[in-house]
Amino acid sequence: MARIFKQQYAKTTVARDADGKAIRLANGRYKCVPCLDAAGQPITATAKKWTIEYTDAAGKVRRKSGYTDKLATEQLAAKLERKAARRAEGVFDATDDESLRPIGEQLDEYWQHLEAKKATPRHITETKAKLQKIIRACGFARLLDVQAGPLECFLSKLMLPPPKTEKVRGQTIPDRARGRSPRTRDTYFSAIRSLVRWAVKRDKLPRNPLETISELRDEGDVRRKRRALTDDELRRLLKAAHARPLDQARFMKKRKGTPLTPEELEEMGLQRALIYKTLVMTGLREDELRQITWADVDLKDPNNAWLDIPAAITKAGEAASIPIRADLAAELTAWRKQRGRQAASRPVFAIPQNLARVLKKDLKHAGIDYRTKAGYA
Structure with missing residues (x-):
C-alpha cells in the first residue's frame, strides 16, 4: 500500500571563513552547514510537496515527488500502484509506458x-x-x-x-x-x-533484462601487451618531440595550409615534450591532463609544487593532490611565462585529440620501435 507524507529537512546556509568569504569545496561547489537556532539546534522545515512511497514491480521500495495538493498526490500514488501491479504480471500499457x-x-x-x-x-x-x-x-x-x-x-x-x-x-x-x-x-x-x-x-523499464550477463575480465587474453620506456628511451623521446616540428617543418602547417613560423614550431615542440614529461611524472591520464588549468597548479615554490586535480575530471570521481618534481615545476613556470602569463582558467596544455598518433611519429623520429617483443610502447 502506497503512503504519502511530507518530508522534514534541515535548513542549510553557505559556510564562511573568518573573513566572511564563502568556502568552496574541491569540486567547485560551496560548502553548506546546518542553520542553528538560539539553543544551537538545527532548524528544520517541512517540504511544500507531498512525497509518495510505494513498492515497484521488482519489490523495491521507491519514493517519488508528488504535488502540493494532497488529493492529486493520492491519485498519483494509486496510479503508481496499479502500474507496478501490471508490470509485476508482465502487462504493459502502450499508451503511457x-x-x-x-x-x-x-x-x-x-x-x-x-x-x-x-x-x-x-x-x-x-x-x-x-x-x-x-x-x-x-x-x-x-x-x-x-x-x-x-x-x-x-x-x-x-x-x-x-x-x-x-x-x-x-x-x-x-x-x-x-x-x-x-x-x-x-x-x-x-x-x-x-x-x-x-x-x-528513470522508470522507463520495469527491470534490468541484462542481469544474467556478466563481464569476462579475462586477464590472460591480452591482445596488446604494454611496455614501459627505459630512462634512455624517455630522454630520446623528449628530445625528439621537441625537435621534430623544426626538423619536419615542411610538413607542419596550420589548418588553412599556412606554413608555421620557426617560433611557432619551437613552441609546438616544447609543449609536446612537456606534455609527455608531465604525463610520465604525474601519472595523469590524457583526458585528465587536457582539463587541467593553471588554477589547479601551485608553482609558488618550485621545491614544494603541487598539482590539485578536481574530482570532476578524475576517473574515480575523487579529488587528488600530486607533488610536482622541482625540475618539472621550473619548466612549467617557464612555459607559463613564455605563453604570456595566461589566466588561471586557461588549460595548461593544448593537447591534440590524436595524441596517440603524434606519439607514434615522435617515437619513430627518436628511433624507438613502437612494437617490440616486450610489447607496445
Missing part, C-alpha cells in the same frame, strides 16, 4: 544525461558508436526490445575470428589476431548495461 517509445528518442535523453554528468566528449562519442552498432545488429526498436538473448549472440560474434582468408600449405586458416578481445567485448556490454540501468532508474 516509457519502454514502448522509439529507442532513438530515449537515446537523445541518454546523451543529455551523459553531458549533465560531465562525461568527456570522447566517452560520449565512443558510447554512441557502440550503442548504435548494438541496436542495428540486434534490431532493438524500443527499450522494451532489449533482451539478454540477442545481446549475448552479438557479443559472442564480436569475439569470433574473421572469415577464413589466409592460406598456409594449401589450408585456409582464420586470422585470429583480428578477433575482438574480451576487454573490447566488455566495453560494448558496459555501454548497453549503463543505458539499461539508467532506463530502470
Whole structure:
C-alpha cells in the first residue's frame, strides 16, 4: 500500500571563513552547514510537496515527488500502484509506458544525461558508436526490445575470428589476431548495461533484462601487451618531440595550409615534450591532463609544487593532490611565462585529440620501435 507524507529537512546556509568569504569545496561547489537556532539546534522545515512511497514491480521500495495538493498526490500514488501491479504480471500499457517509445528518442535523453554528468566528449562519442552498432545488429526498436538473448549472440560474434582468408600449405586458416578481445567485448556490454540501468532508474523499464550477463575480465587474453620506456628511451623521446616540428617543418602547417613560423614550431615542440614529461611524472591520464588549468597548479615554490586535480575530471570521481618534481615545476613556470602569463582558467596544455598518433611519429623520429617483443610502447 502506497503512503504519502511530507518530508522534514534541515535548513542549510553557505559556510564562511573568518573573513566572511564563502568556502568552496574541491569540486567547485560551496560548502553548506546546518542553520542553528538560539539553543544551537538545527532548524528544520517541512517540504511544500507531498512525497509518495510505494513498492515497484521488482519489490523495491521507491519514493517519488508528488504535488502540493494532497488529493492529486493520492491519485498519483494509486496510479503508481496499479502500474507496478501490471508490470509485476508482465502487462504493459502502450499508451503511457516509457519502454514502448522509439529507442532513438530515449537515446537523445541518454546523451543529455551523459553531458549533465560531465562525461568527456570522447566517452560520449565512443558510447554512441557502440550503442548504435548494438541496436542495428540486434534490431532493438524500443527499450522494451532489449533482451539478454540477442545481446549475448552479438557479443559472442564480436569475439569470433574473421572469415577464413589466409592460406598456409594449401589450408585456409582464420586470422585470429583480428578477433575482438574480451576487454573490447566488455566495453560494448558496459555501454548497453549503463543505458539499461539508467532506463530502470528513470522508470522507463520495469527491470534490468541484462542481469544474467556478466563481464569476462579475462586477464590472460591480452591482445596488446604494454611496455614501459627505459630512462634512455624517455630522454630520446623528449628530445625528439621537441625537435621534430623544426626538423619536419615542411610538413607542419596550420589548418588553412599556412606554413608555421620557426617560433611557432619551437613552441609546438616544447609543449609536446612537456606534455609527455608531465604525463610520465604525474601519472595523469590524457583526458585528465587536457582539463587541467593553471588554477589547479601551485608553482609558488618550485621545491614544494603541487598539482590539485578536481574530482570532476578524475576517473574515480575523487579529488587528488600530486607533488610536482622541482625540475618539472621550473619548466612549467617557464612555459607559463613564455605563453604570456595566461589566466588561471586557461588549460595548461593544448593537447591534440590524436595524441596517440603524434606519439607514434615522435617515437619513430627518436628511433624507438613502437612494437617490440616486450610489447607496445
